[in-house]
Amino acid sequence: METPARDRVPAPRAGAASAEPAEKTSRRPEPRPPGAPLVLAAAVTTGWAVLVSATPVLLAVAGVLLVSPNPTDTEAVLRTGFAAWLLAHGVPLRTGLGPIGLVPLAVSALAAWRVARAGVHAARAAGARRSRSPAPALRAGVAVAVAYGLYGTVLALGVSTPDVRVSVPRAGLTLALFGLVAGLAGALREGGWFARWMRLTPVAVRDAVRTGAVAVLLVIAAGAAATGLALAMRAGVATDMIRDYRTGVVGQAGLTLVCLVYAPNVAVWGASYLVGPGFAFGTGTTVSAAAVTIGPVLPLPVLAAMPARPLPTWSVLLLAVPMVAGMIAGWLLHRRHVRAGADPGWLGSLGPAMLAGPVAGALLGLAAIVSRGSIGGGRLAEVGPPAWPLAGIAAAVVTVGATITVAALRGLAVRRS
DSSP: OOOOGGGOOOOOOTTTTTHHHHHHHHTSOOOOOTTHHHHHHHHHHHHHHHHHHHHHHHHHHHHHHTTSSSOOOHHHHHHHHHHHHHHTTTOOEEETTEEEOOOOHHHHHHHHHHHHHHHHHHHHHHTTTTOSSSHHHHHHHHHHHHHHHHHHHHHHHHHOOSSEEOOHHHHHHHHHHHHHHHHHHHHHHHTTHHHHHHHHSOHHHHHHHHHHHHHHHHHHHHHHHHHHHHHHHTHHHHHHHHHHHOOHHHHHHHHHHHHHHTHHHHHHHHHHHHHSOOEEESTTOEEOSSOEEOOOOOOOGGGGGSOSSOOOSGGGGGGGHHHHHHHHHHHHHHHHHHHHTOOOHHHHHHHHHHHHHHHHHHHHHHHHHHHOBOBSSGGGSOEEOOHHHHHHHHHHHHHHHHHHHHHHHHHHHHHHO
8 A cells, every 4th residue: 555645754865864963073173282272372471471561661761762862763772671671580781881780670570470470371271270280380380481481582682782782591591480480370379279288388387478578568668668758858859860861751751760660679778778787889889877878879860869878866766667567567467366266375376476587587688689789880880788687687676576566465365364
């Protein structure tokens, strides 16, 4: 019996059964080659870090050079600007006046922040957050270091002239190390490894590091405030220095930017002045609270803040600022213990306070090292504070201040209870 036409099922055409699976298979995304996203992320983000951190340096150099008595061209501005950017990473410049090694710490901090962000993006490309191993974060940090070192090598090759010479191998290695430290810090933070390792660190050590860091920040902030106050009191001298350049508004803006990029250096020098050792500005100029010797100095407006004579008797109270910083840090330590609701005991309270002093001394000594350098040869070969005296005095003062404060507050708390 013949099947009605409406009940017939059309036979599938040849190849129709495999058409749909083949179409679905063809729509699957092709696997990306391993490592390509990480390399691309490291190259792009480190390149952006170079542009962002070099921009203020280029603006400052352009403002100074383009309106100078001997105006120069754009190529010279770029060469000088990127040479100064390399200087911000610790790469010394060899000039006809001698080696220049005074690092503008404001640019260094900006570069470190941007390279750390590059490490964050590279870690995301490497899948560091989803991994239970620090290997992806380590790969991201190494990728950022390699890319940053290559950028430094290329720029060192481009900026070297007979007047300004840069060691290409040193530039590449220095920027690679800078990129490794900053990029790896960002990558490890993105992967959550800092928080994991912090939980494994003893509480007393964490409290000591935090208390010492707070004391250092307070001392450097006090140094910056003292420098700003001194500069405000000698604003007329600074204004005359700017006018003497006769460079117009653009040149004055560039000169101001030059002073700003060295503002963190000056803040550390001011902190060393308050702690006691003071600082030197060449062989003929030493400045401390007890003795001041002023020789020939550069006509920079920010240097108008240097005192011309030792402090009077009543101003010696300013030297108590580091002690006060240690006391404030100790008070914050005791406050954290109270908020935590756990009684650490006398040893748990006084131990971090006593360890905070050496931490503060080490950090201030490191700040002194990175804030000093040379501005040519001869009498300006040594500029900045002495590291070891600053570290030793700061460690002792912060230890005393933090320990006394914590002991007093804990004694009051025990008596009330």
